Amino acid sequence: MKFRDQVVLVTGGGSGIGRATARAFAREGAVVVVAGRRAEPLAETAKLIEADGGVADQVTADVTDEGDAARMVAEIVARHGRLDVASKAAVSALDEIAAAVLYLASPEAGYAVGTDLVIDGGASA
Secondary structure (H helix, E strand, O other): OOOOOOEEEEEOOOOHHHHHHHHHHHHOOOEEEEEEOOHHHHHHHHHHHHHOOOEEEEEEOOOOOHHHHHHHHHHHHHHHOOOOEEEEOOOOOHHHHHHHHHHHOOHHHHHOOOOOOOOOOOOOO
8 A cells, every 4th residue: 555554635625536536545545634615525525435444534624725724734734643645636716727637638748657646737747
């Protein structure tokens, strides 16, 4: 298991790609903390992870608000003692989604290999 006992934050973990990412990290042994603006979908993701035998936690936060994002990280560290990996599945605007898609379709994205791909507004991978 690649992420055994590592504390992993997945923003946007309440649905879609974020939920799938959170479940994938959990299958690899991570303690997964899902974050997002609405508690109900986060709770559902946590239940799915736990039903699969994983360990999950949730923090309701708006990552587009700098203060709330800082509180989220502080809360994770307070609960789990550390934060090892952060994965951004939450997007704050449609232009971020478009930029990520355009980047992934570009020749520059071709060098990204392996199992981990990090996209920050389409600017890096």
